[in-house]
Amino acid sequence: MEAKLWFILLCSVVALLLYVIGFWRRKAGEAAFAAARAAATAEDRDRYCRLAVMAGHREACKMFCLARSDFFEDHRPLEPFKSHGIKVVFYGYYYPSRYTDLLNEEQRAFCRSLYQFKEGENHGIGFFKACMSALKLDDAPYHIMFMPCSDEFKYARRFKRLDWYIRTHRKGRTSGLYDVDVFEPRDSLHEAKGGENRILERNYRITGDIKGKQVIIVDDVLTSGQSMADYKEEIERCGGKVVAAIFYGKTVSVPPMLLVKAVVWGGYIKTG
Known part of the structure; x- marks a missing residue:
């Protein structure tokens, strides 16, 4: 009976110690995460974020992942790759709005510029020129076609200034803004939860003559x-040939x- 009591007492002490350790580990994670969010430099933000991750803070794990996309993403901005058989390049990483509180100011600024492009407040000429340069295509007379939006108004508002730039400043390039008729509104896939898994409703038709043209697609965000x-x-059904696609951001x-956690702990062990 006495041995049983000692065993129960020992288990109670161990449980209490584990609780105390877990409590202070959580507190340390919260403190490190708060320090990371308040950090004045990228180096301090990274250091405190890593400490919070090692303490098991879940939001810190997300922050680290978003801050170090180079560790977890297969593709880099302005480095062409193949997707769905198309040569693709994007300008920068896009972070959905649910992660805004975990981003640094540079990341927020990029997302703001992308939203401004979507709303027609940012002409997108800088992104267009950078992505076209990264593609390193020859001087063939490419036809630029823009991805149809959720309605006709958004489509014209988003791409009208790029259309003007291509028509007036890009010799050998033609704009296909008016090759597409967006005939009815549909839900935006980017704004809907789980939108990357939804079946696309085709709310447009290609009305321009694009037969034989080499086409480059322009869009705001690449997700799936x-x-x-x-x-x-649809472009190739109408006789065009898609040679590349460029995007302002990649989700x-x-x-x-x-x-x-494995990446953070691995880095700590390697350098420690």
Whole structure:
């Protein structure tokens, strides 16, 4: 009976110690995460964020993943790659609005510029020129076609200034803004939760003569690439040939938290 009591007492002490350790570990994670959010420099932000991740703070794991997309993303800005059989390049990483509180000011500024492009407040000429340069295509007379939006008004508002720039400043390039008729509104896939998994409703028709033209697609955000593949199929059904696609941003993917922790702990062990 006495041995049983000692065993219960020992288990109670161990449980209490584990609770105390867990409590202070959580407190340390919260403090490090708060310090990371308040950090004045990128180096301090990274250091405190890593400490918070090692303390098991879940939001810190997301912050680290978003801050170090180079560790977790397969593709880099302005470095062409293939998607759905199309040569693709994007200008920068796009972070959905649900992650805004975890971003640094540079990331927020990029997302603001992308939203301004979507709303027609940012002409997008800088992004267009940078992506076209990164593609390193020859001087063939490419036809620039713009991804149809959720309605006709947004389509014209978003791309009208790029259309003007291409027509007036890009010799050998032609704009296909008016090759497409957006005939009815549809829900925006980017704004809907789980939109990357939804079936695209085709709310447009190609009315211009694009037969024989080499086409470059322009769009705001690359997520799954399904809408790009659908547009490519329709362009090629109408006689055009899609040679590339450029995007203002590519939506970042958030890996499993266990992988983020493994990367942080691996870096700590390697340098420590």
